[in-house]
Amino acid sequence: MFSSNSKRARERATEYATCKDFQQIFTEDMVGLHRLAFLLTADEAKAEQCFVAGLEDSIHGNPVFRQWARTWSKRAIIQNAIKMIAPAPTHPSRPAEGLQNGNGREDNVATVAAWNPFERFVFVMAVLEGYSLRECSAFLACPVQDVIEAKSLALQRLADQPWPEPSNPKRQGIRWSFGFASSQVA
Numbered sequence: 001m002f003s004s005n006s007k008r009a010r011e012r013a014t015e016y017a018t019c020k021d022f023q024q025i026f027t028e029d030m031v032g033l034h035r036l037a038f039l040l041t042a043d044e045a046k047a048e049q050c051f052v053a054g055l056e057d058s059i060h061g062n063p064v065f066r067q068w069a070r071t072w073s074k075r076a077i078i079q080n081a082i083k084m085i086a087p088a089p090t091h092p093s094r095p096a097e098g099l100q101n102g103n104g105r106e107d108n109v110a111t112v113a114a115w116n117p118f119e120r121f122v123f124v125m126a127v128l129e130g131y132s133l134r135e136c137s138a139f140l141a142c143p144v145q146d147v148i149e150a151k152s153l154a155l156q157r158l159a160d161q162p163w164p165e166p167s168n169p170k171r172q173g174i175r176w177s178f179g180f181a182s183s184q185v186a
Contacts, residue, residue, distance in 0.1 A: 017069035040081035042113035053080040087117035089146035122150035
């Protein structure tokens with residue numbers, strides 16, 4: 001009986017992501033994960049801190065099934081950005097629109113980076129990363145209605161933006177404009 005319990009324990013251990021698995025994910029997805037951190041923080045130094053803290057949390061945090069490791073890595077970055085920025089709903093007026101010249105992805109990222117932190121977080125989490133409104137509300141510790149309003153405002157702003165057309169007609173949509181493959185955010 002002892003050997004079957006030991007065998008099962010070894011089998012279960014292989015189901016979980018290892019330090020090496022997370023290192024590989026952060027290496028392979030470095031550009032996308034760093035872009036995620038930058039979109040959330042709107043600051044290069046803070047983005048780097050979120051990226052590193054996300055890697056550390058992924059490696060040293062609770063055990064995660066291997067198939068969830070990529071999602072867990074993004075979640076760790078989002079949680080670190082929330083701790084660092086502490087985005088909160090604001091209702092008074094629309095903040096500055098950001099940098100605009102319609103020439104490409106970097107300008108689009110700069111435009112979103114110029115939004116207020118709460119709106120930026122809701123946009124990145126709900127639109128780019130595909131979290132539900134309730135999940136965003138739970139992450140950001142605010143009412144769902146605040147998330148709905150911020151998402152609506154962000155989408156309205158995007159409708160007003162001059163976005164470049166993708167060179168590949170099969171890759172249309174806002175996610176392309178931010179350099180996220182649809183498989184990364186669906």
